[in-house]
Amino acid sequence: ARDGAGQISDPRPVGSAANAACRLRIVEEWRRLGLEASIQEAFGSYPRHRSAGTVRNIVVRLPGTGELRGERQAILCMAHYDSVAAGPGIGDDLAGVAAWLEVARALKALPPLRRDVIFLLEDGEEQGLLGAEVFAAQHPWSAEVGVVVNLEGRGTHGPSRMFETGADNDWLVKAFAREAKAPSASSISTEIYRRMPNDTDYTVWRERGIPGLNFAFIDGVTSYHTPLDDLESLSKASLQHHVQNGLDAVRALDGAEIPAAESLSRGDAVFFDWPGIGLVTVGYSSARALSVFALLLSFLAAALWLRRMEVRVRGVLGGFAFVAIVVAAAVAAGYGARLGIGVLGVTAIEHVARPSFVVAATLGSAMLGFFLASWALGRFLAAAEVAVATGVLLGLGALALGFSVTGGAYLLLVPSLALSVSMVLTVGLRDRTLATGISAAIAVAFTGVLWAPLHAAVIAAFGSGAGAMLAGPLAVTVAILAIPAAGRSTSVSWLGLCAALVALASGGLATYFPVYSPLAPAHVDIVLRSEAGKSHVRLRGAGAAQAWFRRDAGGDFDREDFAEEAGGATQLEILDRGTRADGTGYVRVLMTPQEGSDVLRVAATGAQALSVQGHPGLPSGTDILGPSPSGHEVVLDLTAGVPVTLTARDVHFGLREPRFGRFVGRWLEARPDDTVPSRDGDRYELVTSWEIRKDAALGSLEAKGR
Numbered sequence: 001a002r003d004g005a006g007q008i009s010d011p012r013p014v015g016s017a018a019n020a021a022c023r024l025r026i027v028e029e030w031r032r033l034g035l036e037a038s039i040q041e042a043f044g045s046y047p048r049h050r051s052a053g054t055v056r057n058i059v060v061r062l063p064g065t066g067e068l069r070g071e072r073q074a075i076l077c078m079a080h081y082d083s084v085a086a087g088p089g090i091g092d093d094l095a096g097v098a099a100w101l102e103v104a105r106a107l108k109a110l111p112p113l114r115r116d117v118i119f120l121l122e123d124g125e126e127q128g129l130l131g132a133e134v135f136a137a138q139h140p141w142s143a144e145v146g147v148v149v150n151l152e153g154r155g156t157h158g159p160s161r162m163f164e165t166g167a168d169n170d171w172l173v174k175a176f177a178r179e180a181k182a183p184s185a186s187s188i189s190t191e192i193y194r195r196m197p198n199d200t201d202y203t204v205w206r207e208r209g210i211p212g213l214n215f216a217f218i219d220g221v222t223s224y225h226t227p228l229d230d231l232e233s234l235s236k237a238s239l240q241h242h243v244q245n246g247l248d249a250v251r252a253l254d255g256a257e258i259p260a261a262e263s264l265s266r267g268d269a270v271f272f273d274w275p276g277i278g279l280v281t282v283g284y285s286s287a288r289a290l291s292v293f294a295l296l297l298s299f300l301a302a303a304l305w306l307r308r309m310e311v312r313v314r315g316v317l318g319g320f321a322f323v324a325i326v327v328a329a330a331v332a333a334g335y336g337a338r339l340g341i342g343v344l345g346v347t348a349i350e351h352v353a354r355p356s357f358v359v360a361a362t363l364g365s366a367m368l369g370f371f372l373a374s375w376a377l378g379r380f381l382a383a384a385e386v387a388v389a390t391g392v393l394l395g396l397g398a399l400a401l402g403f404s405v406t407g408g409a410y411l412l413l414v415p416s417l418a419l420s421v422s423m424v425l426t427v428g429l430r431d432r433t434l435a436t437g438i439s440a441a442i443a444v445a446f447t448g449v450l451w452a453p454l455h456a457a458v459i460a461a462f463g464s465g466a467g468a469m470l471a472g473p474l475a476v477t478v479a480i481l482a483i484p485a486a487g488r489s490t491s492v493s494w495l496g497l498c499a500a501l502v503a504l505a506s507g508g509l510a511t512y513f514p515v516y517s518p519l520a521p522a523h524v525d526i527v528l529r530s531e532a533g534k535s536h537v538r539l540r541g542a543g544a545a546q547a548w549f550r551r552d553a554g555g556d557f558d559r560e561d562f563a564e565e566a567g568g569a570t571q572l573e574i575l576d577r578g579t580r581a582d583g584t585g586y587v588r589v590l591m592t593p594q595e596g597s598d599v600l601r602v603a604a605t606g607a608q609a610l611s612v613q614g615h616p617g618l619p620s621g622t623d624i625l626g627p628s629p630s631g632h633e634v635v636l637d638l639t640a641g642v643p644v645t646l647t648a649r650d651v652h653f654g655l656r657e658p659r660f661g662r663f664v665g666r667w668l669e670a671r672p673d674d675t676v677p678s679r680d681g682d683r684y685e686l687v688t689s690w691e692i693r694k695d696a697a698l699g700s701l702e703a704k705g706r
Contacts, residue, residue: 001094001231008231009094011681012083013598013653014053014124015626022081022094026058026121029101033108035060044134045615045622049199051128052612053625057135058121062107064254067114072146072210072260074116075253077103077246078132078201079151080125085598085653086525086681087229089126091217095234096151097121099242106247113254118145125201126679127599127625132201136208146258147172148212149249150202151242156228157235158219158460159184160242164193164202166211170269170283171259176213177271177279179252182244185279186272186454187407211258215245219460222353222520226676272410275449280410287409291402294416298395301423302388308427309435311384318381319389323482326373330478333369334362337503341510353517353674355459357510364503370478371499378486383436386486390479391419414450415476419443440483447477516674523678526655526667531687537664541678569688570594570648575633584608585638587692592631593624594650594686600627601649608637636692644692652684660684 001009003021010018023039030037037060045052058081079096083089100119107117118141122131136142151160162185165172169190177183202214217238223229270287274280282290305311341358378386394416402409422439429435516522524541576588593600600623604610607619612634624632636644655664668682 001088001090008090009083009088011085011087011653012081012089013085013626014055014082014127014130015598019082019123020056023056023058023123026081026097026101030058030060030104033101033105035062035104035108040135040139042134042138043613043615044130044137045612045617046128046130046133046204047616047618047622049128049130050618050621051124051130051623051625052615052617053124053130053623053627055123055131055134055625057123057131057139058119059135059139059141060104060119060121061141062104062113062117062119064113064115064117069116069144071143072258074118074141074144074146075113075250076118076120076145076148076205077151077250078120078122078148080122080131080201082123082126082131083229084126084225084679084681085683086225086677086679087223087227088231089229090231090234091153091156091220091229091238092224093125093151093153095153095217095239095242099151099239099246102243103246103250106243107250113250115146115254116144117250122201124625127623129199129201129204130625132204136204145205145210147253148202148205148210149246149253150200150212150214151246152200152214152216153229154216154218154221154224155460156217156220156223156233157238158217160215160217160238160245161185161189161457162213162215162245163189163218164200164212164214165190166206166209168267169211170267170281171256172211172213172253173269173271173279174281175252175256176249177281179248179255180245180279181248182241183248183273183279184241184453186410187268187270188272188405188411188454189457190268191405191407213249215242215249217242218457221460225679226521226523228519228521228676268407270407270410272450273453284406287406287413288402290417291398291409291413294398294413294420295392295395297420297424298391298416301391301420301427304427305384305388305423309384309432311382311388315381315385316388319386319486320393322377322381322386322486323389323393323479325377326370326482327475327478329373330366330370331475334366337365337507338362341507353515353520354510354513355463357506357513359459360506361503361510364499364501364506366478367499368503370481374482374486378482381486382432383440383483383486384432387419387423387436387439387483390483391416391423393479394419394476411450411454412476415443415447415480418446419480436483440480443480443483444477447480451476514674518673521674521676524671524675525677525680526664526671526682527685528655528660528664528683529685529687535663537667541675568594569686570600570650571631572646572648572688572690573631585640586635587638588633588635589646590631591634591648593627593629593648594652595629596652597627597650598625598653599649599651600624600632601647601651602634603647603649604636604644605647606639606642606644607646608639610637611635638692645689646692647687647689650686650688651680652686653681655682655684 009022012019012022027037037058040057040059043054077100079100080093081097104119120135124130200214202212205212223233267284269281269283271279271281341361394412398409398412398416401412419439422442426435426438524539527538527540529536571592573590575590579585601621603621604619610617610619610622612622612624612632638644
């Protein structure tokens with residue numbers, strides 16, 4: 001992270017001086033370990049993420065014994081050393097780079113592995129996974145990759161969680177479970193991630209059918225992609241956990257047999273970490289069988305209690321309705337509190353500065369709803385009747401998850417088994433109150449151990465307003481708590497009063513304190529854009545913060561001639577035109593970016609296809625990262641009679657240079673201390689466009705710049 005003078009690295013986007021300096025430092029670290037690092041410098045593209053450009057990957061090989069070498073036998077260890085333009089990228093992802101250096105040191109001190117280990121520290125991840133794609137598509141070692149371990153960061157602290165695997169992960173997860181010393185992983189995370197649009201460098205390999213394990217720490221997400229992702233914010237414990245997971249994963253995969261591609265259909269695993277045990281894993285078929293068993297066991301417990309505990313069938317039916325009502329009341333009250341806090345000024349989904357107040361208000365309101373419903377209806381039922389109803393409902397839920405979202409089946413399977421087993425074991429007690437109390441306590445304990453870490457992870461990942469994801473754990477907990485709540489109107493009323501006080505106090509504090517703070521700031525970028533001979537300043541990011549900027553800086557800013565003063569526009573030179581054998585017209589042009597451009601964004605509205613330096617791009621938009629000052633060849637496929645608008649957007653990261661600062665200085669000075677730039681950050685954009693036509697009859701070509 002530090003240069004020779006001890007200063008923290010500047011942001012390291014592709015092609016930047018800071019990127020090159022950091023790369024040299026990393027290569028020197030490999031040399032100190034006695035390993036030779038090579039640089040893969042190559043141009044490529046990744047249309048999925050609209051990226052193209054020249055990247056410089058750091059590639060290192062740690063040879064094994066040679067026992068397992070050849071196609072699809074090597075272990076690939078990945079992290080990226082580039083960063084976004086807005087911040088130094090310490091957690092994302094120099095922490096991953098440092099972790100792999102330490103893992104390599106440890107592996108060299110241990111007996112040799114059977115497999116070769118390839119360390120790939122890529123360039124260009126932040127702007128479109130380009131480094132990973134270029135290695136996979138062009139490097140000769142890519143054919144040897146049989147399994148991947150990726151280390152990422154989406155924050156600055158918290159456990160290093162295994163949040164993604166490839167398909168058919170049963171063998172992979174079970175291998176890791178045998179070696180993992182301190183795993184933090186769950187199959188529900190993989191189920192959620194598969195349904196999200198997010199990608200990491202592992203995506204490149206997942207698309208190619210290569211199995212892998214993906215790790216990241218996600219707490220402290222308010223620092224993610226901002227200047228706050230710095231060395232002081234990074235948790236040493238998180239970095240050490242990265243190292244432990246990386247080392248355990250490599251050793252585990254070295255000891256496993258990597259299935260051939262055609263035999264990978266072994267299915268997925270259901271897995272979760274449990275304190276003192278490690279990673280618990282079962283295959284999908286076993287999980288489904290267990291979910292059937294859980295339902296049958298709940299029926300057995302119900303039958304035993306109906307017979308020996310003198311439980312009324314009518315009471316059990318009432319128990320079903322009671323559980324449904326108290327769960328609905330709790331979820332509705334929690335949602336209502338969250339919406340109310342939002343109306344009073346706390347953004348509904350954002351990562352706010354003080355999430356604990358919002359979470360406490362939400363949960364306090366939810367419990368208030370639960371206690372009110374219990375107080376109103378619980379007096380008509382016995383606790384044993386509600387216990388039977390809750391056990392059957394949990395069994396039905398486990399069965400439903402087992403055959404729908406199998407990766408999440410354990411979330412209801414464990415509470416269901418805990419409650420049903422407890423009920424079977426306590427059926428001989430004469431005191432029904434004691435039996436229901438013991439059963440409910442055991443079920444709540446197992447549920448808490450299982451759900452609490454997931455609850456914390458959801459808040460860390462999605463913010464305090466992720467109500468839809470918090471409804472699940474809330475509903476399960478309330479369903480079990482409904483057991484002792486039945487028949488206890490006096491106790492419930494006092495607990496309801498306590499919940500009301502917690503909800504009111506927390507809600508008041510959540511709305512009293514500012515939404516953002518210097519340590520949990522709003523993300524706002526200052527964008528100076530020149531287009532069609534006119535320049536203006538616009539803000540991108542949190543709406544509330546934009547109002548503060550405009551108030552302090554005096555509104556939007558327009559200037560007619562800044563583009564010329566900033567150094568001219570992208571230059572277009574027509575190199576060639578013609579018609580292919582299939583009748584498709586094309587034009588080949590040379591696009592030369594503005595001096596100092598960090599990204600050249602090219603779009604061709606109306607074109608059939610677009611390529612850059614012979615690599616495929618997307619006509620709707622392709623980012624050329626770290627563009628060459630000598631320009632890039634772009635080929636457009638044309639349709640006769642259809643005009644093409646070719647647009648170039650030169651992007652300059654940062655606005656600290658004098659040529660920018662004298663026009664936007666007041667905006668930079670007006671930035672509140674609880675706002676920061678994020679991702680691409682403050683920037684200057686110069687937009688130039690041309691109309692290109694190909695007349696089929698005359699074969700003429702016209703380009704007009706504006």
